[in-house]
Amino acid sequence: MGENKTGFFSKLVQGLSKTRNSIAHGIDAIFSGFSSIDDDFYEELEETLIMADLGINTTTAIIENLREKVKENKIKDPSECRQLLINSMMEQMQLSENAYDFETRKSVVLLIGVNGVGKTTSVGKLAGQMKEQGKKVMVAAADTFRAAAIEQLTEWAHRANVDIIAQKEGSDPAAVIYDAVTAAKSRNVDILLCDTAGRLHNKKNLMEELKKINRVIEREYPEAYRETLVVLDGTTGQNALAQAKEFNEVADITGIVLTKLDGTAKGGIAIAIQSELGIPVKYIGIGEKIDDLQKFNANDFINALFQRNE
Structure with a gap:
């Protein structure tokens, strides 16, 4: 480590x-x-x-x-x-003791986020990292709106050597989750990571979809520990904060994944999101590689921000 x-x-x-x-x-x-x-x-x-x-x-x-x-x-x-x-x-940004409890429990982790923020990639990276930690991991391609998301996640799953549950483009996301939950239980999976949609311009549909997904999980897998992470693009600054607020209206968000923090001047948004919303930033991404997505550490983040020796 x-x-x-x-x-x-x-x-x-x-x-x-x-x-x-x-x-x-x-x-x-x-x-x-x-x-x-x-x-x-x-x-x-x-x-x-x-x-x-x-x-x-x-x-x-x-x-x-x-x-x-x-x-x-x-x-x-x-x-x-x-x-x-x-x-x-x-x-302003300290994490609670139980921020990463889902890693040690049988859990279902939903990742939500609009297109282009690095959501599917984040699912893939987390799957790879958790597999490396010796967990039994499965991914579900429940962002069925885009064929590209399904293909991309399939590629990540193969690379990480984890099982993937997917259906064809346009199928019902809740049906994918149903299959995934059923498979996760029968294969004794530790962590089920779900790539779900995030079409904020149509909030009502998104809300219904998430409700349906949550109902399926609650009904089929009530004992699972639940984690819902919103993936935001750090380069968008205040816009990322606005998105987080909107997602918080449609889902019970437990944490933020902040991507693309490298090469932007808007990294201060990491501090803002936590403070404004009371939702912790749990992971940050600063590059393309699998281990360029890491658990967020407030002290490291602020220390890096104030490093004097350039």
């Missing part, structure tokens, strides 16, 4: 370079540009964070937290605020 982890951290540092330019450099300029901590100092800081896709609520929470810490510790010099700000950001 260690080597994989350090490798991912250096990739994170690299992948977040544009975000770092937009956030950390702006913040460091404020720290070195102000000689005292006053309202102007906080205002500049606030503006920098809002511009960096952290959003108003998140920024307000971080700044209020910072003000308290500055008072408590009787800090006078702005440069001493840097670590306090970093700590405030980390506090």
Whole structure:
């Protein structure tokens, strides 16, 4: 694990370079540009964070937290605020103890997300990683709206050497889930990962489809541990947040998978989503390779964001 982890951290540092330019450099300029901590100092800081896709609520929470810490510790010099700000950001994004419980239980994991965000790829990568951990994994191609999604997932399943349940394009997603759940139970599968649709422009249909899928799982496999992850494209910034809000209206979301964080300046959205929605970011993707999707670690993320040695 260690080597994989350090490798991912250096990739994170690299992948977040544009975000770092937009956030950390702006913040460091404020720290070195102000000689005292006053309202102007906080205002500049606030503006920098809002511009960096952290959003108003998140920024307000971080700044209020910072003000308290500055008072408590009787800090006078702005440069001493840097670590306090970093700590405030980390506090916005901590995961609960049971964030990854589904990995140790018999579980059904649904991944939802609009086309083009890397949803099917995320299902494939997670399947591969969990298989490597010695789990018995199965994938279900329940995004039957697109033939490409079915083909793509089939390819990932072969690559990861896991079973796949699929039907032809246009078939009923709930029927695919029914087959998958039945097969998962009879083959004693640990984790069933389902690639499901995400057509937000037609929310009513999506809602009905998800309800139907959930009914099937509840009826056929009530003992399964449930996890519902929304996959969002990090490059879309505030738009990703808006999507998360909409998906949260149609499904009981337990976590976020944030993809394509490499090469975007909008990485601050990772902090915003968690803070604005109270839904944790559980995985982040910073590249194409199977292990470029990793569990989210708030401390690593913020530390990578504020790395000084370029």
